[in-house]
Each structure stands twice: as structure tokens, then as C-alpha cells.
Amino acid sequence: MTRARARGVDARRARDGGDGGARGRTCVVQRDTRAEDGDDANDGMLALTARVRELCARDASCAYVGDGDGSSNASGTRGGDGGATALDAYPPYWAKVFAAKRALEDAALKCARVIWVDSDATFHDSRSVCAGARCETTVRSVSEIAEELFDGKDFFYSRDPSMTPPDEYWGSEFNAGFWGCANTTRGREIMTAWTKTYPVEAWSRGQDGHWTSTGNFAGSTYEQGAFVHSGLLKKYKAVGAMNEVDACAINTPCESLKEASIRGAQACHFAGVYKETYLPGYYADAKEDHSPFGTHESSYEDLSTTLSAVSEPFMSKCQYDLSSTGAARTGTSVSAERQDAVDAARGAHNTDVTIIAVAVASVVTLIGYVAARRRRRRTTSAEDETAPLV
Numbered sequence: 001m002t003r004a005r006a007r008g009v010d011a012r013r014a015r016d017g018g019d020g021g022a023r024g025r026t027c028v029v030q031r032d033t034r035a036e037d038g039d040d041a042n043d044g045m046l047a048l049t050a051r052v053r054e055l056c057a058r059d060a061s062c063a064y065v066g067d068g069d070g071s072s073n074a075s076g077t078r079g080g081d082g083g084a085t086a087l088d089a090y091p092p093y094w095a096k097v098f099a100a101k102r103a104l105e106d107a108a109l110k111c112a113r114v115i116w117v118d119s120d121a122t123f124h125d126s127r128s129v130c131a132g133a134r135c136e137t138t139v140r141s142v143s144e145i146a147e148e149l150f151d152g153k154d155f156f157y158s159r160d161p162s163m164t165p166p167d168e169y170w171g172s173e174f175n176a177g178f179w180g181c182a183n184t185t186r187g188r189e190i191m192t193a194w195t196k197t198y199p200v201e202a203w204s205r206g207q208d209g210h211w212t213s214t215g216n217f218a219g220s221t222y223e224q225g226a227f228v229h230s231g232l233l234k235k236y237k238a239v240g241a242m243n244e245v246d247a248c249a250i251n252t253p254c255e256s257l258k259e260a261s262i263r264g265a266q267a268c269h270f271a272g273v274y275k276e277t278y279l280p281g282y283y284a285d286a287k288e289d290h291s292p293f294g295t296h297e298s299s300y301e302d303l304s305t306t307l308s309a310v311s312e313p314f315m316s317k318c319q320y321d322l323s324s325t326g327a328a329r330t331g332t333s334v335s336a337e338r339q340d341a342v343d344a345a346r347g348a349h350n351t352d353v354t355i356i357a358v359a360v361a362s363v364v365t366l367i368g369y370v371a372a373r374r375r376r377r378r379t380t381s382a383e384d385e386t387a388p389l390v
Contacts (some may be wrong), residue, residue, distance in 0.1 A: 026146045027103050027111035028056050029065045030119065031087065031095055045119045045275065047283055055123050058293075059141040063111065065103050091211040093223045094198050096176070101191040104183050113146060113187075115180035120279070121269040124254060126291065128261040128298055130322040135298040137261060139291045145266050149180060149250070153243035154187040155236065156180050161252040162317040165273045174233055175251040176224035177269045186241050190232065197226040248318035253278040255314055257285035258306040263318055 030049055049066075056062040087095040096116050103114045117123070123145055128137040149156045157179040160170035181187045202214045202221040215221030220229040227233055236242050245266075254260035254268035255278055270279040307320060 025112050026143045027063045027065050027114045029100050031099050048122050061143040113182045118177040121178045124260045124265045126261045133300045135300045136295045137298040138295040151243045154182045154241040156243040158245045158247040158251045161247045163313050178250045178267050197230045254282045
């Protein structure tokens with residue numbers, strides 16, 4: 001099994017070319033201009049983006065596209081002011097869309113696909129499985145992860161994670177923290193259509209440079225909500241261009257390196273409060289891990305101990321199986337299944353309510369009809385008794 005996987009890796013690398021041939025190049029796009037400020041959450045995200053750059057640098061078929069000069073900069077070229085980039089004209093939420101689109105169109109980059117990674121997200125490159133007491137952990141390159149995520153489609157994405165923080169509701173059909181688009185005719189069409197949904201009139205920038213919107217966070221004035229509310233997601237799902245990945249695989253936080261490996265995660269996204277809850281522990285694990293590409297022996301006792309200690313929020317929302325075949329555990333989104341169940345229950349409830357309402361209305365009508373006939377009969381009898389004889 002190990003030799004077969006190794007041959008597959010070598011074959012893909014040979015096909016793409018030793019220099020990371022453009023035909024298979026994965027361009028990882030990030031855009032974050034923050035600097036270290038002593039805040040743990042902020043500095044933790046800076047460390048996370050550094051990890052993304054490191055993982056991309058290890059892969060000859062990966063090009064990291066961030067803020068900088070030259071054609072490797074998807075954020076636009078330097079302007080006459082010597083500092084601002086072309087994408088400074090957009091709110092940071094929308095700058096990611098334009099940055100990814102420009103990367104696809106940059107002839108010098110020659111991206112076969114782009115993957116957007118928020119500053120609070122990272123690729124997860126290992127996956128652990130067991131056959132009996134024999135366990136293996138496979139470390140994959142960014143491009144190999146990308147192949148799984150796209151699965152031959154023009155665009156991949158996931159819903160919001162099922163793990164919802166207290167007093168918050170995350171229920172979007174599309175999470176814009178981690179997604180990707182292929183450099184195909186349809187892929188470029190999707191990105192162009194998405195940029196056209198940017199509602200410039202809904203955004204304003206204060207003197208301090210801070211952007212504000214007239215809409216709710218992640219709603220229709222933001223890049224995430226616009227992708228759904230504009231009908232783009234529904235349209236391109238209908239024509240088979242979209243690959244929906246389980247949110248537990250790409251847009252859910254990771255409790256630890258081993259937990260994510262057993263879960264089959266392909267990326268970890270520490271959105272919101274999860275930056276403080278899980279990011280420090282995961283990053284501490286990842287920083288110490290320098291496993292080379294390929295498949296390696298793993299300790300069954302170590303993995304089973306990790307699995308037994310997975311906390312409830314993860315265990316109840318995601319799938320875990322040490323005896324998995326090693327394929328990505330990315331079936332139908334847990335969130336989607338839950339929503340389907342809710343919709344089905346709601347539909348059944350509405351149907352029951354309708355049936356009851358119709359039945360009640362019918363009974364009321366029947367009672368009214370019977371009462372009316374009785375009244376008519378009584379009136380007729382009274383008239384017969386009082387009518388004069390002729």
C-alpha cells in the first residue's frame with residue numbers, strides 16, 4: 001500500500017514537471033497586511049500564514065501568492081504612491097475575491113487553480129488510518145490536497161461549520177474562509193460573476209482606513225453572502241461546476257494535529273472564538289512536526305488514545321474512523337444533513353398542520369351545514385303550523 005501511494009505521488013510530480021510545471025500549479029492566495037502587535041490571536045494568525053507559506057514552499061507545484069511586488073503579487077501592482085496596492089480600493093472581505101481572480105489571470109503565474117486561505121486558516125497535510133493494529137500516517141503536498149478538493153470540478157467550497165459558538169448562528173451555505181477555483185473557462189466565469197456582485201454603494205471607508213458596510217456581517221453586502229444571495233452558488237451547482245466538501249474537512253477548527261489527521265481534515269479554519277480556543281494547541285503541534293511526504297508507520301495506541309480524547313463538539317459534529325480506507329472523509333456535509341433533516345421535519349410539520357387545519361375546517365363546515373338545515377326545518381315547521389287555512 002505504501003509503495004503504491006509513493007508511485008502515485010511520483011507519477012503526479014513527474015507529470016507536473018520537476019519545476020512545478022504550470023500545467024498543474026496550485027496558487028495559494030492570501031492577503032493580510034497586519035503586523036505583530038503583541039495580541040495572542042493576531043500574532044497566532046501571523047504564525048498560521050507563515051505555516052501556509054512553508055507548506056507551499058515544500059511543494060514544487062505550489063506558488064504562494066501574497067502581498068509583495070511583481071507578477072507573484074495577486075494583490076495588484078504598486079501604485080504611484082509607492083505603497084498602496086490596487087486592491088486597497090476594496091474592503092478586505094472583497095479584496096480576496098479580486099485577488100484570486102487576478103491570480104488566475106496573471107500570465108506569469110500560470111496558475112492551474114487558485115485556493116484562497118483566510119489568515120485564520122491553514123492546510124492540514126496528514127491523514128492517519130489503521131488496518132487492525134497496523135497504522136499509517138500519510139503526509140501530502142498542497143497540490144495533492146488540491147486534487148482531492150477539486151475532484152475534477154471548477155470550484156470547491158463548504159458550508160459553515162456545524163460547530164457553532166454559544167450565542168452565535170452560523171448557517172451559511174457557503175463559507176468564504178477556504179475555497180478554490182480552477183483556471184478553466186467556467187472557473188474564470190464564476191470569478192468574474194462574483195466580482196460583479198460587489199455592492200460598492202454599500203461600503204464606505206473612514207479616515208482611519210476602516211471599512212464599514214450598510215449590511216450585516218457575512219450577509220449579502222459581503223463576499224460570502226453575495227455568492228449565495230446572488231444565485232451564483234445555486235446556478236453553478238445546477239450545472240455541475242461545484243464540489244461541496246464536508247465542512248469538517250476544510251472550514252472547521254482542529255483540536256490537535258492528530259485529531260485533524262484522524263478526522264481526515266484537509267484544512268483547519270479557526271474562525272471567530274476558535275482562534276483562542278484551539279489555534280494555540282494545534283499550531284504548537286504543527287510547529288514541531290516535520291514529517292516528510294509519503295506514508296509512515298504510526299502507533300495504534302497513540303492514535304486510539306487521541307481518538308478517545310476528542311472533545312464533544314468535534315465528536316458529535318464530525319466523523320471519525322481509524323479504519324477508514326484513507327480516502328478523504330468528506331461525504332455529504334454534516335451541516336447539510338442537519339439542515340435537510342430540519343427542512344424535512346419542518347415540511348412534515350407543515351403538512352400535518354395543513355391536514356389538521358383542513359380537517360377542522362371541514363368539520364366546522366359540516367357542523368354549520370347541519371345546523372343550518374335544522375334551522376330551516378324548524379322555520380318551515382313553524383310556518384306550516386301558523387299558516388292560515390285556505
